[in-house]
Amino acid sequence: MPAMTLQDLRPLFHRSIKVALIVGPVLTLINQWEAVSTFQRPDMLKVALTFMVPFCVSFSSGYSMRKSVTQQMDSAQAQIADLRAEVRKATHEASEARRALAVFTHAAAPQAEQNR
Numbered sequence: 624m625p626a627m628t629l630q631d632l633r634p635l636f637h638r639s640i641k642v643a644l645i646v647g648p649v650l651t652l653i654n655q656w657e658a659v660s661t662f663q664r665p666d667m668l669k670v671a672l673t674f675m676v677p678f679c680v681s682f683s684s685g686y687s688m689r690k691s692v693t694q695q696m697d698s699a700q701a702q703i704a705d706l707r708a709e710v711r712k713a714t715h716e717a718s719e720a721r722r723a724l725a726v727f728t729h730a731a732a733p734q735a736e737q738n739r
Contacts, residue, residue, distance in 0.1 A: 627689065635689065639682040647674035 650673045655665035 627686075627693075631689075632686070635682060635685045638685060639678045642681040643674050643678035646677035650674075650677070 651665070651670050652659060654669065654673055657663075658665040
């Protein structure tokens with residue numbers, strides 16, 4: 624399985640940012656409600672971490688899913704290649720059997736004429 628490149632991870636990164644921008648404010652309000660409701664400045668480190676949690680969860684789950692799908696696709700492609708090889712082998716064997724039957728039929732025809 625080839626390693627994922629930065630180009631492969633770009634859509635995942637953008638999606639994770641969107642998730643953080645949607646979930647982060649909600650979690651910030653929940654976790655910093657006392658400071659927000661009294662118009663005090665919330666702890667900015669906690670706010671930053673509150674935004675990082677949904678980003679990291681989204682990114683890691685998306686990465687794991689993409690890796691799993693890639694492995695399944697690689698496995699399926701290997702199975703397809705194996706099946707194609709089996710079909711080629713069976714086609715070759717059927718062709719050989721037809722040739723042998725033609726040779727046998729051709730060889731048996733003069734003998735049948737002689738026996739009449």
